[in-house]
Amino acid sequence: MTATGGRRPRLVLQLFSAERSVRRWIDARAGRGNVGAAGAGVLFHLAKNDRAPVGEIARQLNSSVSGVSGLIDRLAKAGLVIKEADPDDRRGVRVGITEDGRTSAAEAADVLAELNQRLTSGFSPEELGTVGRWLDHVQQLGQGDDTGPRDGRR
Template sequence: MTHRLVFDLMTAERAVRRWIDARSGGSGIGAAGAGVLFHLAAHGDALIGDVGAALGASPSGMSGLVSRLEKGGFVTKAPDSGDGRAVRLALTPLGRQAVGTAREVVTELNAELTDGFTAAELDVVARWLGRTTQRLS
């Protein structure tokens, strides 16, 4: 049997994004925005470039995403105190609330994705995904 891993991986990624986006509760955050919020929740104020690097996002993609999150009241932007050209992001109270909602959505998604698989099977999937990311980065 020939596996179409690249096609299957890309199709699965789009399905996951659509699933998350459909459950964003009209917030407009979506999958990419949730990634930004999760990063800020774990790392506090962070440089936009660092958030983009952690998410594997392009500078232009981050710019638009951050603008939408700022307009929605989820994050604030401020110049970095050490480098006036750099910009830091911080969660607002609404952003912190959205992190909780996004965690619930991701917990539900993880349960959906892992249903019917053994721990050993999931370990193989996780190892394959991690190796793929490492080898291609």
């Protein structure tokens, strides 16, 4: 209970549940190549940064290189990206986007535009500003700022 007598919000549960709902919504509309939410992130990055190293893509998606590598393999199998040796790093791999990948990225952008409209409908710009600020704050938690309370009050 809080000092006001109400229940504390279950923000972690709500955040994870919301993330799963958003992914399911996107995945249900994946379209060509069954790209899905994570695949769309890769394609969006490559549309602006063609021939990007796998590590760069992983950083952009806030993911591990091993996790992104499997996703890139699936996208390559679907003909949406190509993998090639990195000329600057014999151990590295660069990823390029194909024309089908660009088409899938454009389709995914349309899906996300619809989702963004649905997510923001009914909220004022001020409310959305607060939500955006809170989400930015949450994203910073995993970036070395470990100054939160240690007494279980998270």
